[in-house]
Amino acid sequence: MNRRESLRALGLMAAGTGLFASACNSKDTKGTASLSENSGERLPGIQDFEYERTSSLYKETFFTEHELATITVLADIIIPKDAQSPAASEAGVPAFIEFIVKDLPDYKTPMRGGLKWLDIQSNKQFKKPFKDCPNEQQIKLVEAIAYPDEVAPGMEQGAAFFTLMRDLTASGYYTSEVGIKDLAYAGNRPGNWTGVPADILKEHGFDPINFMG
Numbered sequence: 001m002n003r004r005e006s007l008r009a010l011g012l013m014a015a016g017t018g019l020f021a022s023a024c025n026s027k028d029t030k031g032t033a034s035l036s037e038n039s040g041e042r043l044p045g046i047q048d049f050e051y052e053r054t055s056s057l058y059k060e061t062f063f064t065e066h067e068l069a070t071i072t073v074l075a076d077i078i079i080p081k082d083a084q085s086p087a088a089s090e091a092g093v094p095a096f097i098e099f100i101v102k103d104l105p106d107y108k109t110p111m112r113g114g115l116k117w118l119d120i121q122s123n124k125q126f127k128k129p130f131k132d133c134p135n136e137q138q139i140k141l142v143e144a145i146a147y148p149d150e151v152a153p154g155m156e157q158g159a160a161f162f163t164l165m166r167d168l169t170a171s172g173y174y175t176s177e178v179g180i181k182d183l184a185y186a187g188n189r190p191g192n193w194t195g196v197p198a199d200i201l202k203e204h205g206f207d208p209i210n211f212m213g
Contacts, residue, residue: 057102067115068094070131071165074118077142078169085182088173096172107164114161121158 063071075088075097088094101107118141122130126137133141145151145158146166173179198208 057099060102061098062102062108063098063112066129066131067112068098070115070118070129071097073131073138074142074162074165075169075172077138078166079173086178088169091173091176091178093169093172093176096176097168100168100172107168110161110164114158114164117157117161 072089072094075093079088079091079093081087081090097111101111119129122128122133122137122141125141126133128137130138130141142162145155145162148159148163151159174183201208
């Protein structure tokens, strides 16, 4: 799987998807930022009722420990640690996904159903839940559902789940502090105009020396 490079692009595109936009436009505007418990700092433009809703969502628990452990394994398969950046779990992606499914409840059933499907398939093939399998068995099952156009008959539900899991992982990772560093996003910076390049001037029939005076 060409993981980090393809997901680098996916992370950039995720900012324009309905998933990312709906999270940004929900009543909680912190859903795509750091998902650690709010320290009490008030950000400009955020109203009290928005903080109250966020606090309420943090207190809720949706995924079981088993489900969250499975999500952690999957997230780190999708974005593993490398020499440049930490793995998805180190960027807080499992907590991001836990928060998003509470913030956007339409994702609860696809995520829970997909995790159950994954364990059923893992038990059929390897006699163990997915999270307890050796890495090579986990990768084998993931690669069977990672490419929607190539999945075998009967594996479509798994492919749909993994696509959602991959999108959530990329969205969570590339909106985290470490993910933004991984993208090497520098933000807006003032330009330094040095004039029209000499080769462009020549292309349009101007003498660069005389043109620049």
